[in-house]
Amino acid sequence: MYQAGVPARYMRICEPFGPEQRQGLWLYHVIEPERWAAMCARVSGVLSGGIYAGQDSYFYGHRKILKPAHLNWEEYALLLLHSMPEVTAEHYRNKIAVYLQWYKKKGMDSIPQTQQGDIGTRDIPSWRRICKVLLNNDYWCRALSFSPTKPKSYHRYNERMKAKRQEWKILCNTDSQLK
Structure with missing residues (x-):
């Protein structure tokens, strides 16, 4: 993660659903595939967090939510x-x-x-x-x-x-x- 330019304060993986951790999950998948596999095996929710968090952090509506157009x-x-x-x-x-x-x-x-x-x-x-x-x-x-x-x-x-x-x-x- 250091090689990708991520500051040390954002390199934590202690809780897969914290805001900083969600933003960095996609990097583990790309940069360190072996560590990603180990995390998926050990930590519940990492795989879905990596799929749904992505780079935009719109994880299950935590930042952006949409409604049907015909309803207020x-x-x-x-x-x-x-x-x-x-x-x-x-x-x-x-x-x-x-x-x-x-x-x-x-x-x-x-x-x-x-x-x-x-x-x-x-x-x-x-x-x-x-x-x-x-x-x-x-x-x-x-x-x-x-x-x-x-x-x-x-x-x-x-x-x-x-x-x-x-x-x-x-x-x-x-x-x-x-x-």
């Missing part, structure tokens, strides 16, 4: 929720409802479809950000500034959030919201 981002998020298993979709609906309600309390009646920098690391609200969470299978919605719910409290949390969604009238009747 909110409709696409609802379509993604509708396509998931019901238990998983309900979990995401609870998290998204809390997210939307928080911004409603802060004065935003509805969040925009997109905003500049909304899929970066800063929490800039948009429906595109919500779609990114769903596409990345970010189960605990860390990209929406959530942390995992404690396992012993999870069932009670789900029931409470379902009641709150009815009260807030957010994502409570999913069939009528899906277009």
Whole structure:
């Protein structure tokens, strides 16, 4: 990798899904095929990371996500929720409802479809950000500034959030919201 001009700080391979490591996987495949074969044998996910990361780093929508042309981002998020298993979709609906309600309390009646920098690391609200969470299978919605719910409290949390969604009238009747 040194011969390819890659700085030492980007030569790490400790975690195949980290951003720096993803960007460098393709180099191992090209420059050091023996090491690439050893990495594929030892580290789970390296092969798919090398296939999908490439040089542009658009790995499974981590940097760039696209939606169907005939849908806006909110409709696409609802379509993604509708396509998931019901238990998983309900979990995401609870998290998204809390997210939307928080911004409603802060004065935003509805969040925009997109905003500049909304899929970066800063929490800039948009429906595109919500779609990114769903596409990345970010189960605990860390990209929406959530942390995992404690396992012993999870069932009670789900029931409470379902009641709150009815009260807030957010994502409570999913069939009528899906277009």
